[in-house]
Each structure stands twice: as structure tokens, then as C-alpha cells.
Amino acid sequence: RLMNEIAGINVMEEAVRDKLGVKKVLIVPGNSDDSPWVKEELGRAAVKSMKACVSDRTIIAVTGGTTMSAVAGMLTPDFASPDMLFVPARGGIGEEIQNQANVICATMAQKSGARHRVLYVPDQVSREMYESIMKEPSINEVMGLITSASIVLHGIGDAATMAKRRNTSEEDLQTILEGEAVGEAFGYYFDVHGKIVHKVKTIGLQLKDLASIPNVFAVAGGPSKANAIQSYFKGAPHSSSTLITDEGAAKELLKGT
Ligand code: BG6
16 A cells, blocks of 8 residues: 555656656645645655755855745755755845744754855845945945855745735735736746746845756745645746656646646
8 A cells, every 4th residue: 555655656746747847746645735844745755855955155046935944844954965055035025024034044054064145135225235235345245155056945925915915015916916926936926827926025036046056946835825836946047957846736736727
């Protein structure tokens, strides 16, 4: 029976991979919408597959969110060398402190014995403020580190959930609703066709940068994220992406195929 289940998961991984056009798909058993421990399993699977592509001086750019926080929880000192570096992928995008990439990078560094850098950018800045922040040498240095990352690790969120969870302005909320966004990642909101309908203005990694990153790991589970996952991969460069998801999301993704 166990063998059958494993075979079943392998078949699903290939079907989801073909559907999304990503490099690789890993599916953990269960449904993280219903069972919180499944998110920990996603974290464990993410750590395991990332470990295969880290070397001494690898830079990993990371986003925020509860799933990334679960990945952080699974890191151990044997993951990295002390010269490895975790950096936030993008500046402030309106998350609560425990969900912020800065905090998650600090935890990842602490748990794995590696280093981390922070990127402090206020959430809603004027154009003038934004331009002067970009000239700040310390910010500039972190920006350089982000663009030389060989691994990007990120979450994918349901658009409405993310817009509500962040302190999104009325005006932006309207744009997101009217644009019928279903998915979100890196502060970009996508509709079902993968079209970007809104983008949170902040510094750091831009979506197009993903095309030149050798290893991108997307971690997102639960049937409630199936549409989000699909919209994201329609809109974002994804040929070097590995999706780490759960059975719940995978089954929903494969419905009607
Ligand atoms: C955010 C990321 O912090 O987490 C988003 O910036 C992502 O891009 C979201 O969509 C996912 O959150 P969670 O809690 O569902 O893992």
C-alpha cells in the first residue's frame, strides 16, 4: 500500500510539473489548509531540496510569509557553511513583523549558522524618498547581493488574502479587485492568465530577474492556493523553478485535466 501511495505521488508530481511547465515538482502528503503540520513538512522538503544546490558562498534571497517561516524552522547547522548568506528578496511590503523577510532571514541564518543581511525600506514611500533610499550605500550593497543570489526561495499567496493581510491602501485594493487578481508573489499580483495587475512598489528583486537565477524554490500548499499557484507560474519566469507543494493543492490543480 505504501508503495502504491508513493507511486501515486510520483505520478501527480509529473502531472503538475507538465501542467505548470516548471523544472520540478515535489509533493508532500496531506493538506496544509486543514493540518498545520503539513506546512512543516513543506518546510522540511524545501530544506532538503535546497541543500542539494548550496555551496560555501551561496547567497539565498528569501521572501516573507508563514510558509517561509516554516522553512526557517526546519533549518539545522548542517545545512550551510558560515559563509553562506540569506538576504531578503524585496524591501518592506506591508507584512506583520513575524511574516517579514528580514525576520525570516535572521532566523534562517541563526538556525543554520550562516550570515544574513537586512533590507529596511519603509512600506509606502514617495518617489523622492525612494530615489534617495536607492542612493544609500548600505542599501545599494544589499541590492548587489540580492542580484547575485543563486537561489531564490519564495512563497505564493492567494491575492485577496495577501491584500488583506498587508496594509494595502484603498486605492491599491481597488486595483487588485478590479484586476481580478488571484495570486501573489514578491508583491506582484496576477490574474488567472498570469497578467500582472498590481505591483507593490519597493526595492529588491524584480520578477524578470528570476529568469537568470539558477535555482528558484517556490513553496506553497493547500487547495486554497491552487489558483494562486497556477496564475503565478503563468506570469513569472519559471524554467528554473521547483515547486514544493502538498497533495491538497496538487489535487485541486489537476482537477479538470
Ligand atoms: C509573503 C510574500 O510574505 O508571503 C508573498 O511576500 C507570499 O509573496 C506570501 O505570497 C505567502 O504567505 P503564506 O503565509 O501563505 O506563506
